[in-house]
Amino acid sequence: MPSAPETHDLDTAGFRAAILDPAREKPAMVAGPRGKQAVKRFNVYRNNVTVSLINALADIFPAVQRITGETLFRDMARAFVRANPPSSPLLFLYGGEFPAFIEGFEHARRMPYLADVARLERAWLTAYHAADLPALQAQSLAAIPPEDLADTVFAPHPAAGLVRSRHAVFDIFDTNRHHEKIRPIDTARAQDALVARPGIDVTVTALPEGHGAFFEALLAGETLGAAAEAGAKCADTFDINEAIGGLLSTGAFLAVKTD
Amino acid sequence: MNTTPFREGPFAARPPAEGRSRFAARTSRIPASAGVGFKHSHLDAILADPDPVGFLEVHAENYMGDGGFPHRALERVRQDYPLSLHGVCMSIGGPQPLSEDHLARFKAVVDRYEPALISEHLAWSTHDEVFMNDLLPLPYTQATLAHVCDHIDRMQGFIGRQMLLENPSTYVVFENSTFSETDFIREIVRRTGCGLLLDVNNVFVSATNHGFSPMSYLMDYPMEHVGEIHLAGHAVQEDDEGAPLLIDSHDAPVADAVWDLYAIVVKQAGPIPTLIEWDSDLPDWPVLRAEAAAADRILEDAAHSFMMGKSHAVGA
Numbered sequence: 344m345p346s347a348p349e350t351h352d353l354d355t356a357g358f359r360a361a362i363l364d365p366a367r368e369k370p371a372m373v374a375g376p377r378g379k380q381a382v383k384r385f386n387v388y389r390n391n392v393t394v395s396l397i398n399a400l401a402d403i404f405p406a407v408q409r410i411t412g413e414t415l416f417r418d419m420a421r422a423f424v425r426a427n428p429p430s431s432p433l434l435f436l437y438g439g440e441f442p443a444f445i446e447g448f449e450h451a452r453r454m455p456y457l458a459d460v461a462r463l464e465r466a467w468l469t470a471y472h473a474a475d476l477p478a479l480q481a482q483s484l485a486a487i488p489p490e491d492l493a494d495t496v497f498a499p500h501p502a503a504g505l506v507r508s509r510h511a512v513f514d515i516f517d518t519n520r521h522h523e524k525i526r527p528i529d530t531a532r533a534q535d536a537l538v539a540r541p542g543i544d545v546t547v548t549a550l551p552e553g554h555g556a557f558f559e560a561l562l563a564g565e566t567l568g569a570a571a572e573a574g575a576k577c578a579d580t581f582d583i584n585e586a587i588g589g590l591l592s593t594g595a596f597l598a599v600k601t602d
Numbered sequence: 603m604n605t606t607p608f609r610e611g612p613f614a615a616r617p618p619a620e621g622r623s624r625f626a627a628r629t630s631r632i633p634a635s636a637g638v639g640f641k642h643s644h645l646d647a648i649l650a651d652p653d654p655v656g657f658l659e660v661h662a663e664n665y666m667g668d669g670g671f672p673h674r675a676l677e678r679v680r681q682d683y684p685l686s687l688h689g690v691c692m693s694i695g696g697p698q699p700l701s702e703d704h705l706a707r708f709k710a711v712v713d714r715y716e717p718a719l720i721s722e723h724l725a726w727s728t729h730d731e732v733f734m735n736d737l738l739p740l741p742y743t744q745a746t747l748a749h750v751c752d753h754i755d756r757m758q759g760f761i762g763r764q765m766l767l768e769n770p771s772t773y774v775v776f777e778n779s780t781f782s783e784t785d786f787i788r789e790i791v792r793r794t795g796c797g798l799l800l801d802v803n804n805v806f807v808s809a810t811n812h813g814f815s816p817m818s819y820l821m822d823y824p825m826e827h828v829g830e831i832h833l834a835g836h837a838v839q840e841d842d843e844g845a846p847l848l849i850d851s852h853d854a855p856v857a858d859a860v861w862d863l864y865a866i867v868v869k870q871a872g873p874i875p876t877l878i879e880w881d882s883d884l885p886d887w888p889v890l891r892a893e894a895a896a897a898d899r900i901l902e903d904a905a906h907s908f909m910m911g912k913s914h915a916v917g918a
């Protein structure tokens with residue numbers, strides 16, 4: 344993006360700095376009418392920017408806010424907004440760095456699963472706005488000669504997302520988003536969650552053991568053979584037929600890559 | 603300065619050619635009646651309402667995603683309602699060139715949904731690559747006037763349509779301003795041929811905050827270029843000296859004083875498409891619908907007295 348030309352009439356750089364840092368003075372030239380002060384007046388803009396961006400994060404990460412409570416969430420979000428203001432006017436793209444920020448936020452350390460829940464919520468919104476494209480159909484797979492199957496590579500659907508976690512990321516996400524009463528969860532149980540949107544509704548699936556490694560390899564552009572190997576390495580119970588069934592039923596892929 | 607062919611004067615909004623549009627009736631023109639901002643939580647109630655509002659308005663940025671539910675919902679209501687497209691992030695009032703990416707995204711929404719009205723703000727929100735998600739103010743000077751006109755020329759040229767420019771609500775003034783807001787706006791219209799979106803609540807908010815008369819603002823305002831009116835609720839805080847400071851919050855019913863000003867405007871200017879804006883603390887549909895009905899009653903009165911006024915040649 345081109346940077347602002349020199350202008351002495353509107354100091355947008357000074358404005359931006361003062362809005363994002365409450366310790367700064369209001370920008371030069373900004374005043375109240377007829378000699379009035381403008382401290383509270385300028386603070387309206389500071390407040391509008393900060394609060395609207397905190398609210399945007401609360402909309403994107405509702406399960407995280409439910410887990411932390413509103414006070415901690417807003418403290419965390421305020422610090423994030425000031426350090427990482429959005430670079431796009433499309434706020435549905437905002438918050439990609441919020442999970443990593445949560446990992447480093449001191450008051451969230453006692454909730455080591457929180458960042459992965461945030462990753463899953465961010466993936467959910469990406470899927471919600473992704474392009475309307477039909478998912479890979481069984482007949483495309485059936486058309487591949489059996490001897491070529493192991494070398495097949497798939498193009499991910501634009502809505503597809505995967506969060507692999509050492510915590511029960513799916514259960515925590517699901518209960519905090521969808522249940523009025525929080526059920527007890529063994530948070531230390533590792534879970535992998537797959538996000539997709541084969542139709543209009545976003546789907547989130549808890550993957551069986553080994554399938555996280557399988558999907559991770561496929562989404563990274565590795566062959567079906569390599570993905571099956573990765574899955575089998577993670578779990579003795581890994582079954583390639585079941586995995587291929589999931590590849591089709593989740594809608595996480597768009598097409599067989601032909602090149 | 604201004605180099606586009608559009609500076610000579612207003613150019614007509616171009617309705618989609620008959621028969622080509624995927625959208626049903628009422629696509630080409632917005633009637634001089636009341637509309638509301640479209641919120642997805644009201645979708646079912648809007649579709650079930652036997653008494654349709656005059657039009658729906660959406661924020662352009664909410665439909666800049668690739669697909670999914672937002673587009674599905676807008677396509678559905680677009681079959682039944684004319685549309686007004688309201689941009690909130692173009693940053694027309696800032697010194698830096700408009701984002702080419704954002705222009706392209708904006709045009710894609712225009713091309714897809716064929717809005718009858720297109721509007722943006724006299725404000726700015728982006729500096730370098732930081733987006734501040736608010737409508738920030740600017741001083742009114744020769745230099746800022748040149749920037750704003752260049753940006754409006756660029757936007758109108760890019761989308762091939764006339765846009766309406768909305769007057770801001772402001773909380774501060776600039777010591778270096780050399781124009782009044784109404785003179786600044788009049789000069790923008792003269793140079794770019796854009797139309798105007800008169801936000802009556804913004805006039806009331808700014809007038810209260812800066813201690814001027816809203817009536818004198820409206821008398822100075824180039825009313826003949828207004829293509830749409832906005833009405834919204836505001837909140838009340840206090841300024842540094844303890845006097846009322848109004849906040850353009852869009853989270854409440856339209857205030858009585860704003861209804862009164864609105865009635866005066868449409869009595870003098872004639873009926874104009876009018877939008878009820880309600881963006882946070884959303885009410886149930888019947889509450890919003892009732893606000894639109896209240897605006898419709900004032901518009902009907904205005905239509906009557908406007909015609910009478912014309913036939914008897916009574917001055918405003």
